[in-house]
Amino acid sequence: MAHLFLLLTLYWWMAMKKPVFEQLLIPEGRSLNCRLFSGDAFFCPVHVHPEGEIVFISQGKVNYVIGEMKGELSENELLLIGANIPHAFSALRDGQKFTSYYIHSKEHLLHVLQQHLQELNILEGITNWFRRGAVFHLDREESERYKRIFSCTREIRILAFVEFFLSISQKKPRYYLTQGSDFVVDKTGADIIACIRMNKLSPLPLKDIACRMNISVATFTRVFRQLFGMSYVEYLTTIKIEQACNLLVHSSSAITLVALESGFTSLSQFNKKFKEYVGVSPRQYRKEWKILYPEKADADNWDIGTLC
Secondary structure (H helix, E strand, C coil): CHHHHHHHCHHHHHHCCCCEECCCCCCCCCCEEEEEEEECCEEEEEEECCCEEEEEEEECCEEEEECCEEEEECCCEEEEECCCCCEEEEECCCCCCEEEEEEEECCCHHHHHHHHCHHHCCHHHHHHHHHHCEEEECCHHHHHHHHHHHHCCHHHHHHHHHHHHHHCCCCCCCEECCCHHHCCCCHHHHHHHHHHHHCCCCCCCHHHHHHHCCCCHHHHHHHHHHHHCCCHHHHHHHHHHHHHHHHHHHCCCCHHHHHHHCCCCCHHHHHHHHHHHHCCCHHHHHHHHHHHCCCCCCHHHCCCCEEC
């Protein structure tokens, strides 16, 4: 379903509450902030900053929301996040210790190095990882090389930083958070996407949209599944779910009313489909987003770890 949400959920993010702007203080003459957090719980509501961010989970696990993606990072996983991308983290108290090594990097650092040193042209691919958002699994040697950045200072820290990224430059991410520019479709696919966008607020039935595009239902169904990895009927369900998510976040309507306003015929059908597509119940979803998007959030109150 990744293609679908990449292309069609922009309206959803535009409708959400604005993320908190986090003012990061990287000292003058420095390019990196390195921090270590260790405890039994960790939380940051949805926020943005103009710096790139690198998060490595040394112990435990953490839930994340980044752009339109929601997931979980586990031990020995490394996450790269580009500048000005909304993101949030939450590791609830479950009796397990949580340890994270993370870095904020001035947005231009790797780009400048790659531009001025021909030997570092390979860093261009790494800057693309940041733009797209990427998750890696590090082996023991890679983990130790990453942690070495935190034990270094000043220019030696920059060298350790570059050395780490050069060492993983040929590594393939476990997955990306966005599809990036390599997602290409033919004219029929592009016409389908354009038609869907035009009718996003009132999706057409399968026969009607195929007729409007002057192609057979079979052709439309085949091309749609190739593009989005799901059937058109499943897509219509995601539109209903998206509408429900919006109502759950931005209204105080009862769950039953949300179900009906989103196009579901019964509460039981709504609860079943919502949990199937989102992973939690509608009530739990509303509760989580109230935490992630507080009416007022003071970044000074976040426990974001010890500066290294």
